Amino acid sequence: MGMPVTVKGQVTIPKAIRDRLGLTPGSRVAFDIDPDGQVVLRKAEEPAVPADDPLDRLIGCGTALKGMTTDEIMQLLRGDDDSDL
Incomplete structure (x- = not known):
């Protein structure tokens, strides 16, 4: 075929x-x-995903951002915030 x-x-x-x-x-x-x-x-x-990438645990999982505000997401993306999700 x-x-x-x-x-x-x-x-x-x-x-x-x-x-x-x-x-x-x-x-x-x-x-x-x-x-x-x-x-x-x-x-x-x-x-390979760099070990120091703060977003590596979020790859392929949009639900990990559920409940976060836009400001919180932007802080995470920019690396402005060292807190865990």
């Missing part, structure tokens, strides 16, 4: 393959080419 390529070069990865590779929204994939010319799709390593 073939998948259409969009004008941006994008394709939809079938659900069975996403499930098999453990791909979820935001996952990264890598493409390798075997010596025989076959393209292999694999789950890529996740980029």
Whole structure:
């Protein structure tokens, strides 16, 4: 079964393959080419988040900001406030 390529070069990865590779929204994939010319799709390593990033625990979780005021969020983003959430 073939998948259409969009004008941006994008394709939809079938659900069975996403499930098999453990791909979820935001996952990264890598493409390798075997010596025989076959393209292999694999789950890529996740980029490392700097340990000192004050927002690293918030990545991918918008609910962590629930209940915060705009001023509190801006202080967190700017690093103006050293308090924990």
